[in-house]
Amino acid sequence: MEIVNVRIDERLIHGQIAAVWSKTTGANRIMVIDGHAAKDSLQKTALKMACPSQCKLSVLSVGTAVKNLLSGKYQDEKIFIIVKSPSTLHEVYDEGYHFTKVNVGNMAKKAGSRRVKETVYVTQEDESNFNYLNNKGVRFTAQMVPKEEAADFMKLLEKVR
Amino acid sequence: MIGIIVTAHGGFADEITKSLTLIIGAPEKYEAVNFTTDISGDQLEKLLLKAAEHLSGCDGILILTDLMGGTPANASVRLKMKLEKPVEVIGGLNLPLLIEASTEHCEKTDVAQFAKEMASFGKENIVLYEQEDLSSGELDE
Numbered sequence: 622m623e624i625v626n627v628r629i630d631e632r633l634i635h636g637q638i639a640a641v642w643s644k645t646t647g648a649n650r651i652m653v654i655d656g657h658a659a660k661d662s663l664q665k666t667a668l669k670m671a672c673p674s675q676c677k678l679s680v681l682s683v684g685t686a687v688k689n690l691l692s693g694k695y696q697d698e699k700i701f702i703i704v705k706s707p708s709t710l711h712e713v714y715d716e717g718y719h720f721t722k723v724n725v726g727n728m729a730k731k732a733g734s735r736r737v738k739e740t741v742y743v744t745q746e747d748e749s750n751f752n753y754l755n756n757k758g759v760r761f762t763a764q765m766v767p768k769e770e771a772a773d774f775m776k777l778l779e780k781v782r
Numbered sequence: 783m784i785g786i787i788v789t790a791h792g793g794f795a796d797e798i799t800k801s802l803t804l805i806i807g808a809p810e811k812y813e814a815v816n817f818t819t820d821i822s823g824d825q826l827e828k829l830l831l832k833a834a835e836h837l838s839g840c841d842g843i844l845i846l847t848d849l850m851g852g853t854p855a856n857a858s859v860r861l862k863m864k865l866e867k868p869v870e871v872i873g874g875l876n877l878p879l880l881i882e883a884s885t886e887h888c889e890k891t892d893v894a895q896f897a898k899e900m901a902s903f904g905k906e907n908i909v910l911y912e913q914e915d916l917s918s919g920e921l922d923e
Contacts, residue, residue: 641881
């Protein structure tokens with residue numbers, strides 16, 4: 622099993638993922654880790670429609686995702702993990718699945734959020750989750766599409782503090 | 783490398799380029815040419831020629847036009863006949879086709895073959911959404 626990318630993207634599977642990232646990373650499974658989506662058949666149907674044909678799809682709660690990732694269920698697969706927010710990654714980490722690199726794609730503007738870069742806005746809560754994981758040694762990049770250079774996300778976050 | 787020119791009626795060429803850029807980032811070796819009401823077919827052809835000159839380092843040029851038989855396509859076909867460099871013209875531009883062409887063109891050199899593949903890709907990617915039973919097919923839950 623190879624994790625080809627861990628991405629924070631509020632829009633989960635959308636054009637940038639379906640048409641570009643899934644191909645450039647060579648992923649053959651997209652794993653959406655999201656407790657709400659895992660329980661919602663409407664969201665699951667939409668994710669299934671958006672999932673590119675060369676990829677299998679997983680829509681899992683944090684608990685199931687960690688269990689599956691640790692169990693060796695996806696031997697020989699190349700997995701692209703997508704979550705909506707850093708809080709989900711915080712949970713995944715604490716549940717026992719440890720990743721080392723995360724790319725921040727899209728996080729929409731919310732009440733009380735600050736703009737880190739185009740298409741990325743963070744709240745105080747997001748920031749504490751980023752800091753928590755950063756202190757554990759997780760590296761964060763910010764790259765919306767592969768053609769864009771991968772910036773050091775924590776440095777960008779530092780600038781808007 | 784194959785260069786890409788997108789040309790269409792009104793502001794479509796510029797606008798679809800914005801959509802493309804939102805999805806894949808800024809494309810390389812790429813020119814967008816609008817056919818607006820204030821220019822003639824001959825003037826459009828001149829603009830296309832200028833766009834082709836910007837792509838002079840490419841092995842060939844693929845021109846994507848909105849509508850076969852329309853002025854952008856007609857001017858593109860005239861350009862194809864005048865240029866020595868290999869040029870292919872596709873009518874019926876859509877976003878899946880444009881994304882595919884703009885992510886694959888850097889590695890390609892044979893524009894005739896590339897144009898055939900892209901025309902098929904564009905056709906295959908006009909799809910009707912059909913409600914699927916979630917239990918059918920694979921979904922890891």
